[in-house]
Amino acid sequence: MxxxxxxxxxxxxxxxxxxxxxxxxxxxxxxxxxxxxxxxxxxxxxxxxxxxxxxxxxxxxxxxxxxxxxxxxxxxxxxxxxxxxxxxxxxxHALAFNLVKSPLFKKMLKSVGEYGVGLKPPSYHEVRVSFLKKEVDHVNASLEVYRKEWKKTGCTTMSDGWTDGKSRSLTNFLVKNPSGTVFIKSIDTSGVIKNSMKLFEMLDDIVNEIGEENAVQVVTDSASAYVGASRLLEEKRTKLFWSLCAAHCLDLMLSDIGELMVFKDTIIKAKEIAVYVYRHAWVLDLFRKFTKNRELTRPAVTRFATAFLTLKSFQDRKLQLRAMFASEERARSSYSTSVNAKKAQGTILGDARFWKAIKYCLKCVLPLVKILRLVDGDAKLAMGFIYEAMDRAKEEIASNLNHVRGRYKRIWEIIDTRWDLQLHRPLHAAAYYLNPM
Structure with a gap:
């Protein structure tokens, strides 16, 4: 039994x-x-x-x-x-199934069970007002533990801009130190997103809130208004450093590389094939049969990293793609006669340069994608490793292309330009110098 x-x-x-x-x-x-x-x-x-x-x-x-x-x-x-x-x-209520894995969900059920029969559920007012205020007070009290840590170790203030479903520009502010990352607040920046002075005042208020004596650096993206605001902030608070978001900088490197002709043409062709496959349910089902339910697109932390990881998927599934486009099953279907279908088939089966270009593109960009994973993950604090990682990435690119300078010269120039202008910051240098590894 x-x-x-x-x-x-x-x-x-x-x-x-x-x-x-x-x-x-x-x-x-x-x-x-x-x-x-x-x-x-x-x-x-x-x-x-x-x-x-x-x-x-x-x-x-x-x-x-x-x-x-x-x-x-x-x-x-x-x-x-x-x-x-x-x-x-x-x-x-269309709640996520993984809600049942939440510690909060399990604690709720435990409390209900311990209370026993006769528990009166919370009222609308209690959920919306009374207990919401109590929870805000509880969260603020729990932040005091982190604030004490900020005084010991210092901290980094990070701004993360995004656009919601109503096309409003919102900015989340978070504070990070070795104990973890804490969300502070979200502000509607729709009216100030291009105004350096207004952004400076907003960042200055955030630094006041966490304590100037605790703030080591402020991290933003590379938008010109944020660059101007951050310079004003450094002028006012002389002990504070401004740094560009490393993930954003690496994404801009990939964006610049993606504008080179061979990269641009290859990505466009790959997107056209992906659109043809994913637009038609029958073709997608056939593709999954040939690849054993593998996907052709690879979502990543940034838009341009996604484009290059999709090229990696093309390379990994080259044989299955060619077999699918050459199959009698597809040839007999109505999905093989359209202009887009014939164009995709010509690229997959008849364009040898397409596959060579994919191989070349990946040799150039995958070392940078590795660094993007390093700086965007939480496995370890990345700042002390960026200098060394960038040097290794450049050497790996050169090695991938057999040290033929003409094949990687332009890639190196793009990396160096972004690095020197945006990511070559004093704190990165100090962290690298002090890193015992």
Whole structure:
């Protein structure tokens, strides 16, 4: 029965209706099977001895076991309608399924269970006003732990601009130090996004809020208004550094490289093929059959990184793509006769330069994409590694192209221009110098 409910397929079929937590419970029981058996035998022997001395029988012990099993069955029956109601809330309000993995969700259910019968749900006013204010106070109180850390280690203020569904320009402000990243506030910057003085005043207020003595640097993107605002900020607060977002700078490098003719033409052709494949459900289904459900597009942290990782997907699926476009199944379909279909087929099957260009493009840009992953991830603090990473990337590009300077000269020039103008900052140099690795 344990193997049946645990779904181990060990001499018994797996139960198709068992819930995940019950399955996990029986898997844990089976993992300690040897110890469980010893306990069961000892208990059985003790009961058997007691049966002789106190008039008990083996039947009584077995009956007790059956009662326990019936209790477990009853518990599972009572759980099902409760879980169904919880799931209906998730389904009815289109909530993400991974909500059930949230520690907050689990804590909520635990609190409800501990309260017991008769809990009155929160009112609309409580959710919207009373408890919202209490939660804001709680979050502000929890920030004090981080503020104490900021005084010890200093911190970085980061601005992250984006556009919402109403086409408003919003800017999120976050503060980062070795203890973690904290969201401070979001501001509607639609009216000031191109005004250096207004942006300066906004950044200055943020520095005041976190404490000038705590602020080591401010990180923004490279928009001209932000560059002007940050220079004003450095002039007023002489101990503060401004740095350009490294991920944004690397994306601009990839953008500049993408404007070179061979890169631009190759990306355009790849996009045309991807559009043809993904626009028609039948063609997409055929493509997935040939590639075993692999995708042709590769989303990445930035738009230009996505373009180059899509080229990597083309290279990885070259044989499957050629086989699909050459297949009789596609040739007989109505999706092979349009102008776009014939153009895509000509590129895939008849344009050898397209595949050579993809290989060349990837040799030039993948080392930069690696750095983009480094600076955009949270695996480790990246600032002390950027100098070395950029040097290694340039050397890797040269090595990929067999050190033929004419093939990588223009790429190096683009990297150096962006690096010298935007990313070559004093803090990066100090972090590199002080990095023991």
């Amino acid at each position: 344990k193997n049946h409910l645990a779904g181990t397929h060990d001499n018994v079929g797996a139960c198709s209706q068992v819930s995940e937590d019950v399955m996990n419970m029986f898997l844990q029981l089976l993992s300690g099977k040897k110890q469980d058996n010893i306990i069961d035998v000892d208990c059985f022997e003790e009961k058997n001895i007691e049966g002789k001395s106190k008039g008990g029988t083996m039947d009584a012990y077995v009956t007790k076991g059956r009662a326990k099993q019936q209790g477990l069955n009853q518990m599972m029956k009572q759980r099902e309608p409760v879980i169904r109601d919880i799931c209906r809330v998730i389904y009815g």
